[in-house]
Amino acid sequence: MSSGPIERRVSYIGDRLKGSRCTICGREYFRVRKYCGTCGRKSFGKIEDIDFFYEKGVLESCTVVRNPTNKFRKLGSYIYGIVSFHDGKVRVPGRLTDRILRSDEDVDPSDFEGREVVPRFRRRYSVGPSEIIPTISLAFTFADEYYPYQKYEIVKPKKEYETPGIVGYGVYVSRFRIKEGTIERSVPFLDEDAITAAVEAGKLALIHSGVDQSLIGKIYVGSESNPYAVNPIASKVAQVLKLGEEERDERVQGIDAVDTEFACKAATSMFKDAAALVYYPKTPTEYAIVIGADNSQAAPRGEPGGELDFFVGFGGSAFIFGMRDVIAELEGWYSCSSDTPDFWRRDLEPYPRHGGRFTGGPAYFKHIVKAGRKLMEKMNLTPGDIDYFICHQPNPVWPMRAAKSLGFKPEQYLPGMQVSKFGNTYSGSSPIGLASVLDIAKPYERIMIVSYGSGAGSDAYSFLVTSQIEEKRSRQRFNVRYQVENRYIEYIDYATYRRFKEGL
């Protein structure tokens, strides 16, 4: 069964965990209602919308599922139970996710019960390859483990800037990693994909920025691993995160949502568009969000394209652009492209192909060095004027070579190097590098980022950090370093990694 209308209605409620509250007696419900059972007829028109998306719940009671129903079979064993919100005003069913349970592992529910949990937006269950991908946020993780509970608080902006720039950002990589040699790579849990990563990154950027979600007028999601060939990620993210002005009755969001694709530069390409859009004076768009998320697939090792399997990571990043409370002004850019087919995936093919040595010199290095040089030239900058340099990170070696050939020193390019921690996160790769630098940058430092997308092209940007970067930092616990050094990271073996990549 795959019913578009049913899927629409279930995910509309379930992705955001929408509910209702009676403003007369305070009673709350999961799912949207028009009246309250206690107050009856007089509560018509007095019911307000609530949701539990940013809330913290408590796992009240649980059991272990060893023999799931067919659609959950790929999850193997998992903990299932009852989660309460708001001191038991509302109770919902829930599954614990991001947890590997061995089939012979005894589970004592009292180890889990009473603990705080955070709802996570995930795939709901397995469906056939031609069906709509069902999602839900009735998946939970413990608030005291890898993914912390963080409040989303809208903060009134203090300062208007003349130059548009980044006002907030978020990075999401999963709890699971595979470690081979000196390289660690992030691996999605079975119920994660590029869509869920995009939502997570966007959610974290909202939390960090304190921007009112309803003021975001445009969302770009760049990915080369959208699980759909046709159907945008951006509209899903906009709905789940309630971006743009909500038109409640029609259940639409007042936002322009669009997906972009250009291998690993699908997101960075839109930085300038987002900045230009919020700068446009006639029709004000307060904020625009650019998300890069990928769960790129690679053929098994030894097969054509299998060389990519050594480096693919999983994750996403999101940057909100605006003119208020900017933390890094966008000073300038330069982009170049050429028809250089160094990496591609034909429609209906599961795995991309890779041009071997051709992806190096004539592709990666040529475009990155060109874009970097040209931007410095245009802006009259030398490497000495730039505090941090980040470029696309398909492996640990190339970005260093590219940085060196542009004249940068290790202290300039090493802080932004994250490939050996997360692997190549494709559209999220250089943006995650940028985020890791923003996590540590001081006011008035200059950051240069050069992305690379196969096919091929590069976007170079120069950002100037503002004084507001420091005060916003405290709003984001789940920063890049937190995701690198977290003690709840779970390392998995190669077979598990391939299974997780395959997904539900």
Add this chain to the structure above:
Amino acid sequence: MERVSRFMERETPAIIGVGRTKFGERFEEDPEDLIDEAGLMALDSAGIERRDLDACYISDYFLQLTNKIGIEEGFMSQLLEMHIPIEKVRSFSSALFNACHSIEAGKYDLVLVGGVEKMTDRLDKIRDDLMLLEDPWSYYAGCTPESNHELMLREYIKKYGITGDSLERLKVALAYISVKNHRNAVKNVYAHFRREIDLNRVLKARESAHKPLGLYDFAPISDGASAIILASPRVAKEYTDTPIYILGSALSTDYITYPSREDRAGFLATRIAMEKALKMAKVDIKDIHLAELYDQSTVLEMISLEDLGFSRRGRAWLDLAESFRNFDDFEGFYDLDGHILYVNTNGGLKADGNPLGATGGAQVYEVFKQLRGEADGVKVEFDGDLLYGCVQEVEGFGTKVYVHILGRD
């Protein structure tokens, strides 16, 4: 005044005949074959012809899904070659409940109440179907048909603070429920499972599954059919000297989503239905010594004892532990603070089988036979006369609960 009260006298429906098939894997039969078998047996047992029937209520939980049979009434009409009113509902107790209404209203004199289910025809998808119908949102979150029973057990032991040795005793008591029901079913020629199991088997199944409840704690997936002939009291005595009356008949409902219910350590709907049924029957619960409970799991047999009022709340586990103290000497009934109660003498859902739409019919069949002293399996024996029996049937996970109280002259 007298006129009014005469009109208000209730037409107490009476069962004059019963029938059922063997429960289990009935791969060779279509649903119509099964209901035909059970129906003919009921007609024979009542000593009537199909042409005597005024109406028919049949039940199946989801033949629409398992067998893609849409208008069951048409199949029945064709089978009977009759054009009487036929209505299809979801459970046998629901059919009985509605049939009772029609007789109480004085509309019909002879009604066939039947139930059928064909679960093995869709064995590969049946747990998804069951769970999705039980509660879609729980299904979406990963719930299985077994999980809710385990959650209810968790809620129960937490609510009553049962830990340590007590908890171990509770778990063993639950296991003995299964052992008892299997033992009862050995003598039931229609049962799905007619073999004894020992305590160790139940415990081992839990252990090897690394689960609080194991294979032997749950009722199986079964096929089967059951049927009874319900008569108005006016005509009942024309056919039998020993009609069994439906003295109490009650239904209560509850929210589809189990987690959203206030009290999750039992079924509110059972409590309400039993209270109403007792009131309607004007029967004291102490006079009920036989109950066919809806033991979809061992947990449900335990908790239903409380919800129905046979055990005090939070005490059923202790009553059971005491009753099973020396299982070798177990006499077949529970001793609930001195109140003798036989439960699931046919083997219950656990061993007799659980073909959803037909299950309630097997429960009624058992109580009917016991009340008439015609039971050929486990016999209810105690110091006194067996006058009443109680049947509890559940749709979903406590979403609808029917209680019927049966009695004889």
